[in-house]
Amino acid sequence: MDYTDQIVIVTGASAGIGRATALAFARRGAIVVAVARRQGRLAELIAECQEHSPKSMYLAGDLGTREFAYRIIDDTAERFGRVDVLINNAAVPVHQNFYDITVEQAERAIQVNFMSVLWTTFAVVPYMLKQESGSIINISSFASKVVPPFEAVYAASKAAINGLTEGLWNDLAGSNIHVGLICPGPFDTEMWDNRDTQTGYEGKRYPPSLMVRAIFRSIENRVLEMVVPGTDPGMLAARFLRVTFPGILRRGMARMDGVPAEAIKKARALAILGKRLGER
Ligand SMILES: NC(=O)c1ccc[n+]([C@@H]2O[C@H](COP(=O)([O-])OP(=O)(O)OC[C@H]3O[C@@H](n4cnc5c(N)ncnc54)[C@H](OP(=O)(O)O)[C@@H]3O)[C@@H](O)[C@H]2O)c1
Incomplete structure (x- = not known):
């Protein structure tokens, strides 16, 4: 597919x-609008993108606010006259058991993610309706x-x-707007370092290039849903057990990353004092 001068957020x-x-989009000639909070990082990225696609640009801000989320779309459309591809990829990790997470942390994750x-x-x-085409790829x-x-x-x-995404896939039928969902397994990114607590997972982490390939495939073949990588034995086994023997799966996961008995004891003591979960 030719992405030359396509507008990709x-x-x-x-x-x-x-x-x-x-x-990857810039290398294929697309005009990239890169979005995140860290302006310095975005400026570096856009300098690299501009070697291939000189009109690429960035918009820095917090996607946890509706105003900024609207703005990245409206500013892009105003500047370039259209939006061909939107990749909804930004997210924050949360690795906290339900006894310890605060209601603010939970709300923030729901807002950003x-x-x-x-x-x-x-x-x-x-x-996209006006231009009668477009692709929205959501990273789950x-x-x-x-x-x-x-x-x-x-x-x-x-x-x-x-x-x-699945609901949109139904509602957008006939509009020539593609919507795709990609569910990544473990990928080697800084997301693993940004968790509040470490996970017990010590298995393989895949390179982001695999996700890039999946994104292009979803757009070009109009694929509704992909789990990536599709052939990871641990992920296949987990999905199989989830459907067939969920109890075995739960015991296995608890062994890998179990909630300490101490956390339950502490939460119970606070419950007896009348404290709500989510408040510290
Ligand atoms: N890596 C994995 O193993 C894995 C597994 C499953 C799913 N995923 C999903 O894949 C996607 C990409 O993850 P990744 O591993 O590449 O993560 P990452 O390296 O941690 O990158 C996350 C990106 O989201 C941006 N972001 C976070 N909060 C934001 C906010 N409030 N406003 C604007 N931008 C924000 C970050 O930029 P700033 O900090 O500069 O804002 C960063 O660019 C996410 O949706 C993630 O949930 C990843």
Whole structure:
């Protein structure tokens, strides 16, 4: 597919999968609008993108706010006259058991990970309807398929994306707007360092280039949903057990990353004192 001068917005482009995706689109001649909070990182990325696609640019801000989510779409459309591809990729990790997470942390994760996708979708669909084409690719997580311990809120934020994407796929039929969902397994990015607590997962982490390939495939073949990588034996086994023997899966995951008995004891003591969960 020819991406020359296509207008492509990539959120979460200052690192990891988003950065690799933005660069790949620029190398194919697309005009990239890179979005994230860290302006310095975005400026570096855009300097690289501009070697291939001189009109590429960035917009720095917080996607946890509706105003900024709307703005990235409207500013792009105003400047370039259209939006061909939107990659909703930005997210924050949350690795906290439900006894310890605060209600503020949970709300923030839902806003950045899910609400931003909802807001950008509300904003971008009218432009795509007017131009009679477009692709929206939403990056979810394998954690929305098989929820690991400590990931209830993160998985909920991603499962909401799954529902939205599948629903949009129905509602956008006939509009020539493609919407695709990609659920990544473990990828080698800084997301693993940004968790509040470390996970017990010590298995393989895949290179972001694999996600880039999946994103292009979703757009070009109009694929609704992909789990990436599709052949990881651990992920295949987890999905199989999730459907057939969920109890075995739960025991296995608890051994890998179990909630300490101490956390339950402490939460129970606070409950007896009348304290609500989510408050510290
Ligand atoms: N890596 C994995 O193993 C893995 C597994 C499953 C799913 N995923 C999903 O894949 C996507 C990319 O993850 P990654 O591993 O590449 O993560 P990453 O390296 O941590 O990058 C996350 C990106 O999101 C941006 N971001 C975070 N909060 C933001 C906010 N409030 N406003 C604007 N931008 C924000 C970050 O930029 P700033 O900090 O500069 O704002 C960064 O560019 C995410 O949706 C993630 O949930 C990743």
